[in-house]
Amino acid sequence: MGKQETRDRIVEKADDLFYQQGFEKTSFADIADQVGISRGNFYHHFKSKDDILTAVIDRRMEKTKGMLKDWERETQSPAERIGCYIQILIANQAKIRLYGCPVGTLTAELSKLDHLAQEDAARIFTLFRNWLKRQFQQMGFTDRADEHALHIVGRSQGVATLYQAYKDDTYLNKEVQDMKSWLATLTA
Amino acid sequence: MGKQETRDRIVEKADDLFYQQGFEKTSFADIADQVGISRGNFYHHFKSKDDILTAVIDRRMEKTKGMLKDWERETQSPAERIGCYIQILIANQAKIRLYGCPVGTLTAELSKLDHLAQEDAARIFTLFRNWLKRQFQQMGFTDRADEHALHIVGRSQGVATLYQAYKDDTYLNKEVQDMKSWLATLTA
DNA sequence: TTTTTCATAGGACAAACGTCCTAACCAAGG
DNA sequence: CCTTGGTTAGGACGTTTGTCCTATGAAAAA
Numbered sequence: 237m238g239k240q241e242t243r244d245r246i247v248e249k250a251d252d253l254f255y256q257q258g259f260e261k262t263s264f265a266d267i268a269d270q271v272g273i274s275r276g277n278f279y280h281h282f283k284s285k286d287d288i289l290t291a292v293i294d295r296r297m298e299k300t301k302g303m304l305k306d307w308e309r310e311t312q313s314p315a316e317r318i319g320c321y322i323q324i325l326i327a328n329q330a331k332i333r334l335y336g337c338p339v340g341t342l343t344a345e346l347s348k349l350d351h352l353a354q355e356d357a358a359r360i361f362t363l364f365r366n367w368l369k370r371q372f373q374q375m376g377f378t379d380r381a382d383e384h385a386l387h388i389v390g391r392s393q394g395v396a397t398l399y400q401a402y403k404d405d406t407y408l409n410k411e412v413q414d415m416k417s418w419l420a421t422l423t424a
Numbered sequence: 425m426g427k428q429e430t431r432d433r434i435v436e437k438a439d440d441l442f443y444q445q446g447f448e449k450t451s452f453a454d455i456a457d458q459v460g461i462s463r464g465n466f467y468h469h470f471k472s473k474d475d476i477l478t479a480v481i482d483r484r485m486e487k488t489k490g491m492l493k494d495w496e497r498e499t500q501s502p503a504e505r506i507g508c509y510i511q512i513l514i515a516n517q518a519k520i521r522l523y524g525c526p527v528g529t530l531t532a533e534l535s536k537l538d539h540l541a542q543e544d545a546a547r548i549f550t551l552f553r554n555w556l557k558r559q560f561q562q563m564g565f566t567d568r569a570d571e572h573a574l575h576i577v578g579r580s581q582g583v584a585t586l587y588q589a590y591k592d593d594t595y596l597n598k599e600v601q602d603m604k605s606w607l608a609t610l611t612a
Numbered sequence: 613t614t615t616t617t618c619a620t621a622g623g624a625c626a627a628a629c630g631t632c633c634t635a636a637c638c639a640a641g642g
Numbered sequence: 643c644c645t646t647g648g649t650t651a652g653g654a655c656g657t658t659t660g661t662c663c664t665a666t667g668a669a670a671a672a
Contacts, residue, residue, distance in 0.1 A: 466660095472660080
């Protein structure tokens with residue numbers, strides 16, 4: 237197997253495990269089991285666990301960029317695009333129920349560990365933030381575009397956290413609806 | 425030193441460390457160093473690490489109950505009491521900046537670990553939820569009291585998460601103000 | 613004073629951790 | 643064919659983990 241392929245599979249499985257178990261809890265043995273390679277072989281691809289974390293964050297960045305591009309292609313208006321963002325809570329409902337928001341839980345964990353990569357993880361938030369900001373700007377909100385962007389990112393985070401805690405579908409749907417109403421009244 | 429005193433000091437320090445570093449990351453050695461006792465001595469007070477976690481959650485429950493009682497004593501109206509809750513974000517600003525919300529981050533971590541105590545941790549949320557619900561009921565919201573309670577708990581969570589990620593004081597203040605405005609329009 | 617109780621220290625224990633080394637393997641190039 | 647380059651498996655390493663055992667010391671009970 238080529239080097240790149242193995243590397244990609246390591247990053248993919250590490251990504252899943254970091255999300256499902258947390259970074260600290262996930263060991264090389266866990267990742268090796270999932271990928272199907274030996275423990276010692278890791279250091280031919282990554283020089284440390286932190287190195288894998290960096291690769292995982294890069295991967296999430298790229299995947300997020302791709303998703304945002306997809307949304308732009310699939311929609312007609314900026315308001316509709318913001319709707320796509322709000323809708324992730326529903327689209328990823330099953331995973332959020334178990335593991336929370338991948339971005340929020342990782343930044344929180346890395347922040348506690350005082351890990352250097354915390355800022356990198358927060359950049360995924362920034363990706364959404366700036367993209368949403370652009371949508372609000374296109375809607376005509378020149379001054380408060382960034383403020384609105386942060387607002388719905390924050391609210392989504394809160395909903396994800398509480399949904400993970402309570403696993404209450406009614407709450408999730410209600411809040412998603414509420415955010416969409418907020419967006420609608422903003423437009424009007 | 426009496427048994428109860430040592431036990432209390434262990435729980436107190438463990439509480440801090442679980443908050444600051446996370447449960448998984450915190451070892452017996454960490455706690456022992458903070459308390460100033462030997463590692464082996466732990467098992468005279470707790471039979472496992474999970475046992476300490478249970479004690480820490482109990483402690484947080486009691487402290488939360490005390491805080492809610494304080495708020496009831498210090499205030500005149502239910503709306504003012506809800507204001508106290510919103511204000512925690514400001515009161516605990518310095519800690520939230522570094523470690524996030526103690527309740528939200530713990531439940532998220534335990535949920536990923538598939539830990540039995542996850543439900544116990546979520547009960548601290550319920551403490552706030554039911555208390556807020558009662559305040560909303562006293563304000564006259566009979567039907568939507570619980571809904572409103574969950575709403576502001578969720579929003580606070582989101583603000584805490586994003587504040588921990590960005591450490592942006594302007595955002596924090598803006599969102600706190602926004603929640604207070606929401607409360608005010610609800611009253612009107 | 614002698615005896616008993618019990619909180620404590622310190623180390624043993626196996627397992628797991630991240631890291632590193634080396635020998636075997638296999639495909640491509642000569 | 644043989645040689646080379648790089649991917650791989652497997653295990654060694656020192657450390658740290660949660661857990662447990664035992665001897666010590668001091669205070670309380672006799």
